[in-house]
Every structure is written in C-alpha cells, then in structure tokens.
Amino acid sequence: MIPPVAPADARRRTVRPPGALVIKIEGVTKLYKMGSETIHALRGVNLEIYRNEYLAIMGPSGSGKSTLMNMLGCLDTPTAGRYDFNGKNVAHMVDDELAEIRNREIGFVFQTFNLLPRSDALHNVELPLIYAGIPAHARHEKALAALRNVGLGDRVHHRPNELSGGQRQRVAIARALVNHPSILLADEPTGNLDSKTGEEIMGLFEQLYDQGHTIIVVTHEEDIARHARRIVRLRDGLIESDTTVA
Amino acid sequence: MTRTIYEFTESFRIAFGQIRANAMRSVLTALGVIIGIVAVTLMGTAINGIDIGFRNSLAMLGEDMLYVQRWPWRRVEDWWNYVNRPPIRFEMAEQLNRIIENTPNSLLEVAVPVAGRGTSVKAGDVKLTGIVIFGTTADYSRIVTTDVTDGRLFNDVEANTGRQVCVLGSSVAENLFPGRSALDQVVDIRGQHFTVIGVLAKQGEFLGLFSFDNQIVVPLNALRKYWGSRIDLELRVKVRDKLRMTQAEEELTGAMRRVRRQLPGERDNFSINQQQAFKEQLDPVKTGIAVAGLFITGLSLFVGAIGIMNITFVSVKERTKEIGTRKALGARRRTILLQFLIEAVSICLIGGVVGLAITFFTCLGISVALPALPVEFSAGLMVISMVVSIVTGIVSGFAPAWGASRLDPVEALRYE
Numbered sequence: 001m002i003p004p005v006a007p008a009d010a011r012r013r014t015v016r017p018p019g020a021l022v023i024k025i026e027g028v029t030k031l032y033k034m035g036s037e038t039i040h041a042l043r044g045v046n047l048e049i050y051r052n053e054y055l056a057i058m059g060p061s062g063s064g065k066s067t068l069m070n071m072l073g074c075l076d077t078p079t080a081g082r083y084d085f086n087g088k089n090v091a092h093m094v095d096d097e098l099a100e101i102r103n104r105e106i107g108f109v110f111q112t113f114n115l116l117p118r119s120d121a122l123h124n125v126e127l128p129l130i131y132a133g134i135p136a137h138a139r140h141e142k143a144l145a146a147l148r149n150v151g152l153g154d155r156v157h158h159r160p161n162e163l164s165g166g167q168r169q170r171v172a173i174a175r176a177l178v179n180h181p182s183i184l185l186a187d188e189p190t191g192n193l194d195s196k197t198g199e200e201i202m203g204l205f206e207q208l209y210d211q212g213h214t215i216i217v218v219t220h221e222e223d224i225a226r227h228a229r230r231i232v233r234l235r236d237g238l239i240e241s242d243t244t245v246a
Numbered sequence: 247m248t249r250t251i252y253e254f255t256e257s258f259r260i261a262f263g264q265i266r267a268n269a270m271r272s273v274l275t276a277l278g279v280i281i282g283i284v285a286v287t288l289m290g291t292a293i294n295g296i297d298i299g300f301r302n303s304l305a306m307l308g309e310d311m312l313y314v315q316r317w318p319w320r321r322v323e324d325w326w327n328y329v330n331r332p333p334i335r336f337e338m339a340e341q342l343n344r345i346i347e348n349t350p351n352s353l354l355e356v357a358v359p360v361a362g363r364g365t366s367v368k369a370g371d372v373k374l375t376g377i378v379i380f381g382t383t384a385d386y387s388r389i390v391t392t393d394v395t396d397g398r399l400f401n402d403v404e405a406n407t408g409r410q411v412c413v414l415g416s417s418v419a420e421n422l423f424p425g426r427s428a429l430d431q432v433v434d435i436r437g438q439h440f441t442v443i444g445v446l447a448k449q450g451e452f453l454g455l456f457s458f459d460n461q462i463v464v465p466l467n468a469l470r471k472y473w474g475s476r477i478d479l480e481l482r483v484k485v486r487d488k489l490r491m492t493q494a495e496e497e498l499t500g501a502m503r504r505v506r507r508q509l510p511g512e513r514d515n516f517s518i519n520q521q522q523a524f525k526e527q528l529d530p531v532k533t534g535i536a537v538a539g540l541f542i543t544g545l546s547l548f549v550g551a552i553g554i555m556n557i558t559f560v561s562v563k564e565r566t567k568e569i570g571t572r573k574a575l576g577a578r579r580r581t582i583l584l585q586f587l588i589e590a591v592s593i594c595l596i597g598g599v600v601g602l603a604i605t606f607f608t609c610l611g612i613s614v615a616l617p618a619l620p621v622e623f624s625a626g627l628m629v630i631s632m633v634v635s636i637v638t639g640i641v642s643g644f645a646p647a648w649g650a651s652r653l654d655p656v657e658a659l660r661y662e
Contacts, residue, residue, distance in 0.1 A: 099579075
C-alpha cells in the first residue's frame with residue numbers, strides 16, 4: 001500500500017526519466033459542423049506522451065485545447081488520423097469499447113469535480129471499480145486506500161456538500177486514480193478553487209508525479225502550467241510549441 | 247457477468263436514492279400508477295366475480311339437465327311459430343320415461359315434470375309475495391341440484407296421492423318462520439293448507455334476477471287438484487353423461503317427437519333448452535364487459551405510464567452531467583440504460599404494490615359490507631398486476647433511458 005503523502009510542497013521539483021510510450025497521435029484532425037459552417041477544431045496534430053511525464057496543455061479558448069483533451073480522454077474520436085493508446089488504435093472504437101478504455105486507462109479530474117452529490121466520498125471513489133466489475137470487498141479496500149493517499153482517510157463517509165472545495169477535488173483525484181490508470185487527465189483542476197487551495201492541489205499532483213503517475217493537465221493559466229515538466233501550446237488547432245522545462 | 251450484477255445493484259442503489267431524494271415527485275408519479283393499478287385490478291376482481299357468479303347461476307340449472315318446454319331460452323322473432331305449440335302435459339313425462347327405459351344404452355336417465363307458478367303464500371300473519379310454487383313428482387329427488395337441510399322431499403305415495411305437503415326454499419322458511427324450525431308448520435297457498443316436510447339449502451340468486459330460495463316445491467298432483475289438470479308444465483330430463491349433451495339432446499328430440507306423435511318432416515313443436523344456451527348468450531356480454539372495463543381502466547394506467555415517462559425524461563435531463571461523468575468513469579450504454587429503466591420500474595413496482603394493497607383491502611371491505619357484490623381477489627390477479635407494473639415501467643421508461651444511454655459524453659459533461 002502507498003503511504004499517505006506528506007503535506008504539500010509545490011516548490012520541490014523532481015524530474016523522472018520518461019518511460020514507455022503511452023499515447024501516440026498522428027495527423028489527428030477534428031471537424032465540427034455548426035449549421036452550414038464547418039469548424040476545424042484540430043488541423044493535424046502529432047503528439048507523443050510517455051509514461052512518467054507531467055504535461056500541461058495550454059492555449060486560448062478556441063485553440064482546440066478542449067477538443068484535444070476529449071480526444072486524449074477517449075471521450076471523442078478523431079475525424080481523421082491515428083490515435084494509439086498503449087499500442088491500441090482507439091480512433092475507430094465504438095462507444096462501449098471507449099468506455100472500457102476510459103474505465104481502465106484514464107483517470108479524469110474535472111474543473112467542477114463532478115462528484116455524485118448523494119453519495120459519500122467512499123462510494124464516489126468506488127464508482128469506477130463498480131464499472132470495472134471489482135467485488136464489493138476489494139472495491140472497499142481500494143477506495144479506502146485511494147482516499148488515504150490523497151489525505152482524506154478521515155473523511156470517507158462525508159458527502160460532497162460536507163466537504164470543502166479542495167477536499168472535493170481530492171475525492172475526485174482519488175476516484176481518478178483508484179483503478180490505477182495509465183494517465184491522469186485533469187481539466188482546469190484548480191479552476192473552481194481559490195489560489196491557496198489550488199496550490200495545495202498542485203502540490204498533490206507533484207507528489208502523485210513522484211509516486212510514478214503520468215499526469216496531463218489542461219489549463220489556460222501559466223501559474224498552473226508551470227508545475228508541469230513539459231508544456232504543449234495550441235493555437236488554431238495546431239501545436240504551436242512543445243517545450244520541456246526542467 | 248459479475249460486472250452486470252454490480253451494475254444492477256448500483257442501479258438499484260441509485261434508483262432508491264433518487265426516489266428518496268425526490269420523495270414528493272416520486273409519490274406523485276407513483277400515484278398515477280397506483281390509481282391505474284387499483285382501477286385495473288378492481289375491474290379484474292369484478293370481472294372475476296361476475297364470471298364466478300355466472301358459473302354458479304348456471305350450475306343451479308344443472309350442467310346435466312335438459313329442459314323440454316314450449317319456448318326456447320332465447321329471443322325469438324317468429325313468435326307465431328311457437329305460440330300455437332300444444333302444451334306439454336303430465337302424461338308425456340310418463341311416456342318419455344317409458345321410452346327411456348326401453349332404449350338400450352340410453353343417454354337419458356329420467357324425465358321429471360315440473361309446473362311452476364308465481365303466487366303469494368301465508369303462514370299465520372306473515373304473507374310473502376313473489377314466491378314460485380313448483381309442482382313435481384317424487385322423481386324430483388333425482389334431479390334436485392341442492393341439498394335438503396331439514397326434513398325430506400316427498401315420497402312416491404305422497405306425490406301420487408297429491409298429499410298437501412311442501413318443501414320450502416331457505417328464504418321462504420326464514421321469512422315465514424323466523425327463528426324457529428319450519429318443519430310441521432302449515433303454509434297457506436291460495437287458501438289450501440300445506441304441511442312443511444323439508445327445507446332446501448340456500449342456493450342464491452340466479453344472475454341477480456330471481457332467487458332460487460324463494461321457491462316452494464309441492465306434489466304436482468296436489469296442484470292439479472286446484473289449478474286444473476291441463477296445467478302447462480316443463481319436463482326436466484337428466485342426462486347420464488354431461489360430456490355428451492349434444493347426443494343426449496338428439497336422443498331426447500327423437501323420443502319427444504314420438505311422444506308428441508309428430509310426422510316425419512314436421513317441425514318440432516317443443517324446444518329443448520339447456521344451460522349451454524344461457525352460456526352462449528351470456529358469454530358475449532361477459533366478454534364485452536371485460537373488454538370495455540379493462541380498456542377504460544387501462545386508460546388510467548396509460549396516463550400513469552405517461553407520468554412515469556415524463557418524470558424519467560426530466561430525471562435524465564437534470565442528470566445529464568451525471569450521465570457524462572459516469573460515462574467518463576467507464577459506464578457503458580447498457581449501464582446507463584439499466585440505471586434509468588430500473589428507476590422507472592422501481593416507481594411502477596412501488597405503485598403496483600401499493601395499488602394492489604388498496605385493491606385487496608377494498609375487496610375485503612366490499613365482501614364484508616356488501617356480500618351480494620361479486621368481487622373475487624385472486625393470486626393470479628396479484629401476479630398479473632405485478633407483471634403489468636413491471637411492463638409499464640419498462641415500456642414507459644425505455645425511451646428516456648435509451649436516450650440517456652446514447653448521450654455523447656462530451657456533450658453531457660458540458661451540460662449545465
């Protein structure tokens with residue numbers, strides 16, 4: 001079992017060597033029809049993401065940032081191009097196959113937390129395990145461990161409305177990690193938090209990175225992106241820059 | 247497989263959480279189903295009751311009995327063909343019985359003459375009107391469809407000599423001699439005194455039209471003394487095997503034609519009636535009542551189903567974001583479909599159980615307060631109404647649940 005993390009320290013920086021290739025995107029385009037107009041959200045994006053990376057995807061609104069995130073999270077499929085996830089081409093998968101990938105390989109963290117309001121923290125974290133078909137007892141153990149890992153071992157039976165914003169996001173992070181996904185995909189994870197709580201969450205990400213998780217953060221805030229080791233900037237549906245910051 | 251079970255339990259958990267969280271809304275929605283189920287099941291009990299009533303009434307006529315009469319038991323348009331038929335006489339019963347005896351392997355057992363006439367009777371100060379006097383022979387004991395609770399029927403000697411004895415229907419006995427035994431009491435029938443020698447068991451009403459308990463059975467010869475020997479009567483013929491009524495009727499027709507000395511080619515100048523004729527007339531009525539009743543009450547269930555569909559649509563709409571989240575976490579289409587179907591079915595089932603309970607207690611109340619009303623609560627009805635509830639839930643919940651399962655996760659997550 002992973003020991004509970006120490007209090008957050010956002011300034012400490014370690015760099016882990018990249019591992020195996022997880023995501024390989026080649027010439028991905030995405031078109032939307034809006035009435036008679038066709039919108040080119042992505043115009044041919046190439047991107048490779050490796051295990052142990054901590055990546056930020058940045059860009060102004062309309063840059064294709066959200067579209068790319070939906071694509072990476074297997075919530076959407078590209079109009080053209082190739083997307084390999086752990087060596088499997090997911091570009092042409094159907095709904096339920098994508099659901100399977102999302103369940104096992106991807107942990108989502110949303111800006112608005114998206115917890116089930118009437119379920120306690122434990123049940124919220126158990127949800128992905130239910131869809132994975134894990135028996136109740138093992139489910140319970142894993143969810144408990146995940147909550148302890150984000151420092152909420154004493155809040156397992158609280159409902160979302162009994163938790164602070166930061167705690168809610170921690171529950172969401174525990175939920176994202178409970179099934180040991182290949183990547184943690186966070187969409188503006190601090191967007192609904194005050195800056196101090198936001199820093200705490202980013203500190204938690206730092207620790208998760210140290211524990212060996214692969215993290216992708218989608219944001220428009222430079223302060224948040226600075227925490228990452230690599231920053232990908234999008235503009236008008238194309239990658240404008242891809243820089244590694246040590 | 248195990249995953250399906252977990253998803254199932256999760257769906258139930260969500261459904262009941264949802265119903266609890268929206269208690270008022272759920273109760274109102276369930277109310278529609280409750281009303282529908284109560285209406286349909288009450289109708290079901292009524293139809294059941296009517297059916298049983300019909301069958302009991304028909305059983306009073308006797309399943310193995312043929313009635314030889316001048317008129318058929320159906321509406322006739324050409325009444326002039328019947329009105330001049332010669333009457334059926336006492337002697338014809340004897341002739342018919344002789345033919346039956348001389349026929350080897352006859353399907354007929356015995357023919358009994360019965361004359362009936364409405365009149366009023368007296369005993370002391372009590373006077374009863376609307377009583378039917380049946381005059382018959384001692385063979386009546388062989389065709390009677392009820393028991394004699396008290397005393398006995400008259401014997402051959404009493405019948406042949408026209409002794410003034412009588413057997414009372416249970417209502418007559420109760421009303422003339424309340425609280426005491428009717429045996430050996432004297433009943434005044436049109437100025438003649440008849441001694442009570444027996445009381446018949448309670449039989450009930452025939453289709454609610456008249457009561458078999460308002461009859462008095464006396465020796466036919468006693469009636470003939472005062473009402474004339476040319477009295478018109480009917481012959482009740484008992485059949486040995488009730489599964490061969492048609493052949494028995496054919497045999498009886500032949501025998502009656504001999505008794506009536508009818509020529510070949512001549513039309514029968516008598517009618518042979520049996521309960522089947524009633525059944526054939528009543529069955530369409532019964533079916534009509536059932537179809538119309540179930541259709542009308544079914545409408546209220548339909549309205550309830552629309553309520554369920556509506557609330558499930560609302561539920562899907564307001565939880566669009568939750569659906570998006572669940573999909574992001576790995577819920578498949580089937581899982582989401584199941585979740586909302588189970589929610590709809592749960593509300594319907596709750597409504598069904600409550601509705602059934604209401605019906606049960608209503609039936610109980612009716613049977614205590616108004617025993618005459620035919621209501622019949624059955625286990626079959628319970629099973630049917632549960633099945634109807636579940637089917638209603640599935641049918642009304644399917645469209646919204648299907649829509650939910652097909653939602654695009656990106657769109658759903660963006661929904662506010």
